Ligand SMILES: O=C(O)CCC(=O)C(=O)O
C-alpha cells in the first residue's frame with residue numbers, strides 16, 4: 001500500500017509534466033489541463049495480471065479498447081510483451097523497455113482537444129509460456145465535470161467534433177461499448 005501510494009505521488013508529477021506539454025502543443029497556458037483537475041478528480045490504479053494461455057491465437061488478455069481517461073500511465077512488464085497499439089488498421093507491438101513507462105492519451109483528451117490528439121486503440125495479447133503483469137494509472141477529472149471540446153480549439157475551420165459528456169457518463173459508456181466490442185468515442189462523435 002505504501003509503495004503504491006508513493007508511486008501515485010511520483011506518477012502525478014509525470015502526468016502533470018505530460019499534461020503541461022500537451023497544453024503547450026495546443027498553444028494553451030501550460031497549466032490549462034493541470035488546473036482542470038479539482039479536488040474531486042479521481043486517479044484509478046489498475047493492476048492487470050495475464051496468466052499464460054495455451055491458446056494465445058484465440059484469447060486476448062484485453063480486448064481492443066481506448067481508455068476513458070484524460071491520460072494513462074502504464075508500467076509495463078519488463079519480461080513479457082503483449083501490449084499492442086493500432087495505427088491505420090495495423091497492430092504494432094509496444095516493445096519491452098526495462099523500467100519504462102508508457103504515457104497514453106485517453107478519450108477525454110481527444111474530446112477536449114477537439115480531435116487534435118487521438119486516443120489510440122490498444123489491446124493485450126496473451127503468451128503461451130509466460131504470465132504478464134502491468135500497473136496502469138488512469139487520470140480522470142471530477143466525475144461530474146462536463147467534458148467537451150475546448151472553446152479555444154473550435155472555430156469555423158475546425159468545427160466541434162464531439163458532444164458534451166461527463167467522466168461518469170463516459171466511463172459507463174466505455175463499459176457498455178467494451179462489452180459490445182464497439183468504441184465509446186464513436187458514441188460522442190458529431
Ligand atoms: O496491460 C497493459 O499493458 C495495458 C492494459 C490496458 O490497456 C488497460 O488496463 O486499460
Ligand SMILES: [Fe+2]
Nearest residue numbers: 065066067122
Ligand atoms: Fe487500456
